[in-house]
Amino acid sequence: xxxxxxxxxxxxxxxxxxxxxxxxxxxxxxxxxxxxxxxxxxxxxxxxxxxxxxxxxxxxxxxxxxxxxxxxxxxxxxxxxxxxxxxxxxxxxxxxxxxxxxxxxxxxxxxxxxxxxxxxxxxxxxxxxxxxxxxxxxxxxxxxxxxxxxxxxxxxxxxxxxxxxxxxxxxxxxxxxxxxxxxxxxxxxxxxxxxxxxxxxxxxxxxxxxxxxxxxxxxxxxxxxxxxxxxxxxxxxxxxxxxxxxxxxxxxxxxxxxxxxxxxxxxxxxxxxxxxxxxxxxxxxxxxxxxxxxxxxxxxxxxxxxxxxxxxxxxxxxxxxxxxxxx
Amino acid sequence: xxxxxxxxxxxxxxxxxxxxxxxxxxxxxxxxxxxxxxxxxxxxxxxxxxxxxxxxxxxxxxxxxxxxxxxxxxxxxxxxxxxxxxxxxxxxxxxxxxxxxxxxxxxxxxxxxxxxxxxxxxxxxxxxxxxxxxxxxxxxxxxxxxxxxxxxxxxxxxxxxxxxxxxxxxxxxxxxxxxxxxxxxxxxxxxxxxxxxxxxxxxxxxxxxxxxxxxxxxxxxxxxxxxxxxxxxxxxxxxxxxxxxxxxxxxxxxxxxxxxxxxxxxxxxxxxxxxxxxxxxxxxxxxxxxxxxxxxxxxxxxxxxxxxxxxxxxxxxxxxxxxxxx
Numbered sequence: 001x002x003x004x005x006x007x008x009x010x011x012x013x014x015x016x017x018x019x020x021x022x023x024x025x026x027x028x029x030x031x032x033x034x035x036x037x038x039x040x041x042x043x044x045x046x047x048x049x050x051x052x053x054x055x056x057x058x059x060x061x062x063x064x065x066x067x068x069x070x071x072x073x074x075x076x077x078x079x080x081x082x083x084x085x086x087x088x089x090x091x092x093x094x095x096x097x098x099x100x101x102x103x104x105x106x107x108x109x110x111x112x113x114x115x116x117x118x119x120x121x122x123x124x125x126x127x128x129x130x131x132x133x134x135x136x137x138x139x140x141x142x143x144x145x146x147x148x149x150x151x152x153x154x155x156x157x158x159x160x161x162x163x164x165x166x167x168x169x170x171x172x173x174x175x176x177x178x179x180x181x182x183x184x185x186x187x188x189x190x191x192x193x194x195x196x197x198x199x200x201x202x203x204x205x206x207x208x209x210x211x212x213x214x215x216x217x218x219x220x221x222x223x224x225x226x227x228x229x230x231x232x233x234x235x236x237x238x239x240x241x242x243x244x245x246x247x248x249x250x251x252x253x254x255x256x257x258x259x260x261x262x263x264x265x266x267x268x269x270x271x272x273x274x275x276x277x278x279x280x281x282x283x284x285x286x287x288x289x290x291x292x293x294x295x296x297x298x299x300x301x302x303x304x305x306x307x308x309x310x311x312x313x314x315x316x317x318x319x320x321x322x323x324x325x326x327x
Numbered sequence: 328x329x330x331x332x333x334x335x336x337x338x339x340x341x342x343x344x345x346x347x348x349x350x351x352x353x354x355x356x357x358x359x360x361x362x363x364x365x366x367x368x369x370x371x372x373x374x375x376x377x378x379x380x381x382x383x384x385x386x387x388x389x390x391x392x393x394x395x396x397x398x399x400x401x402x403x404x405x406x407x408x409x410x411x412x413x414x415x416x417x418x419x420x421x422x423x424x425x426x427x428x429x430x431x432x433x434x435x436x437x438x439x440x441x442x443x444x445x446x447x448x449x450x451x452x453x454x455x456x457x458x459x460x461x462x463x464x465x466x467x468x469x470x471x472x473x474x475x476x477x478x479x480x481x482x483x484x485x486x487x488x489x490x491x492x493x494x495x496x497x498x499x500x501x502x503x504x505x506x507x508x509x510x511x512x513x514x515x516x517x518x519x520x521x522x523x524x525x526x527x528x529x530x531x532x533x534x535x536x537x538x539x540x541x542x543x544x545x546x547x548x549x550x551x552x553x554x555x556x557x558x559x560x561x562x563x564x565x566x567x568x569x570x571x572x573x574x575x576x577x578x579x580x581x582x583x584x585x586x587x588x589x590x591x592x593x594x595x596x597x598x599x600x601x602x603x604x605x606x607x608x609x610x611x612x613x614x615x616x617x618x619x620x621x622x623x624x625x626x627x628x629x630x631x632x633x634x635x636x637x638x639x640x641x642x643x644x645x646x647x648x649x650x651x652x653x
Contacts, residue, residue: 025467051467054498056494057490057493057494057497059490059491059493059494061456061486061487061490062455062456062459062487062490062491062493062494063456063494064456065453065455065456065457065459065460065487065491066456066459066460066463066491066494067460068456068457068460069397069445069456069457069458069459069460069461069462069463069464069474070460070461070463070464070467071460072440072445072457072460072461072464073395073460073461073464073465073468074464074468075463075464075467075468092450092453092487093453093456093487096449096450096453097448097450097453097456097457101436101446103431103651104428104431104432104436104438104446105428105431105432105436105438105440105446106426106427106428106429106430106431106432106438107429107431107650107651108428108438108439108440109438109440109445109446142653240653
């Protein structure tokens with residue numbers, strides 16, 4: 001194992017995949033000479049040339065379509081949005097083109113694109129247009145896979161899997177953990193798309209985390225201590241969902257909490273609850289609970305932002321509520 | 328089977344007749360489609376290409392299979408001109424497994440990537456960035472291919488047009504943007520949609536060279552596309568053709584046309600019609616007798632295509648489920 005940040009882990013994944021496959025190229029704003037505003041592509045232009053690390057004007061529709069057209073012609077683009085919120089201006093290219101052309105062509109064209117949603121997250125006072133977790137949009141549109149790595153190891157392993165996948169993969173990052181050092185395995189490895197991970201075994205309550213909420217739930221579990229035995233599952237992939245892992249855990253605990261940074265309404269948590277009810281109704285000892293951001297655009301003032309995003313206290317409260325629920 | 332023409336340069340009887348036949352195929356194909364649509368054998372959204380045949384045929388005649396074409400919602404003509412695949416197109420319109428998109432796409436989504444036909448598009452302006460991407464891929468791989476994006480004057484008001492032209496010029500990509508100004512975006516006339524319909528001016532704003540073309544004259548289109556191709560293949564960056572034409576049919580399906588009769592009449596005259604126009608330019612190479620012969624040939628091919636489509640099976644739900652439903 002070696003110590004590296006989430007950003008460094010992704011950078012290493014990109015370098016390894018570009019080395020391995022000459023059809024892989026990177027495209028996005030500022031990714032070339034400056035290595036991106038998050039330093040996520042630092043050194044890659046120098047190493048692989050400006051032909052393969054393409055900086056663009058602020059034209060998200062055009063460069064998203066460029067990646068799509070290039071993928072149709074056999075290349076393997078890694079497309080980058082500086083913030084997930086910026087994807088809104090390119091939604092036609094993503095949802096009407098990239099997601100649908102493989103089917104509409106009768107399978108004659110493929111879309112092996114990795115769509116990186118950089119800088120996603122809340123809690124850093126960046127206000128409503130820089131704070132959205134929009135994974136549910138893409139999970140709702142058939143044609144995408146959607147992954148949300150919450151550790152440096154998963155960032156590297158899932159990015160490599162995404163690049164090698166023949167389907168478009170929406171890869172949602174989180175800025176709160178970009179620069180934190182973590183242990184990452186040395187040498188070649190990938191993390192499979194579509195598999196959740198039981199991070200900690202437990203017997204009282206199942207907690208499924210979506211993306212960055214893993215960190216908040218770990219903090220909540222530490223505070224709770226022995227008062228509740230939590231089985232912590234990191235979903236990692238939100239489309240397709242690894243329902244088997246969730247249901248196996250629910251069979252032990254009978255109680256399930258899902259925690260996401262995204263707004264609660266119509267989110268991935270709701271989808272997990274729908275499937276838990278449909279596929280594991282008999283396993284439930286009490287109603288499933290979802291924690292997410294409150295139903296308003298994210299406000300700027302720290303006092304307000306903290307009031308609308310999931311907090312460690314709220315997570316602790318719901319975990320204990322579920323444990324104490326009387327059958 | 329397809330003859331490479333460069334009709335202006337060769338001007339042979341064979342070349343002229345081949346160009347004429349391809350335009351005629353599109354015309355009669357679209358008329359059949361209208362008929363079959365009325366009869367309920369073709370369904371969904373149908374946008375006919377009648378009157379614009381000179382643009383598709385003039386442009387695609389100059390291209391190789393290895394060159395890319397990205398089409399629009401009004402794409403039957405582009406598909407036929409680039410691939411010559413009448414049966415695959417007809418079967419697709421009838422939703423059959425033998426269709427060029429296996430019945431998964433329909434009228435607006437015909438595909439034949441092996442012949443460089445990279446699909447129609449149901450979103451106006453949606454295909455322009457995709458064409459940019461194929462141009463990028465050609466340059467990335469170091470091939471000599473070009474990428475052609477067909478779009479209308481309506482799409483020229485989408486951001487994708489402007490963003491793509493800028494990016495193509497910045498990165499010197501082999502993109503040929505072919506605007507088919509058919510004077511209507513659905514029912515909105517060009518005057519009501521476009522502040523200045525001179526696309527060459529828009530191109531100039533992005534340092535892109537352009538030519539204004541009589542889109543109803545296949546020889547004019549042919550000359551222009553060859554100029555564009557020498558520019559683009561020499562690595563000098565994108566090129567725009569502003570083809571002036573007219574959408575003779577209503578926007579979609581067989582809806583009522585609300586345009587003034589006098590206006591429609593002008594564009595239905597033999598002087599405007601691209602087929603008559605080519606014949607009148609080469610009366611010696613394309614006699615009435617030869618035209619009648621081509622009519623028979625085209626009709627026979629279309630009969631075969633319709634029979635083929637009718638006899639083809641529908642896609643199998645089980646296979647579709649296996650392949651596409653997750």
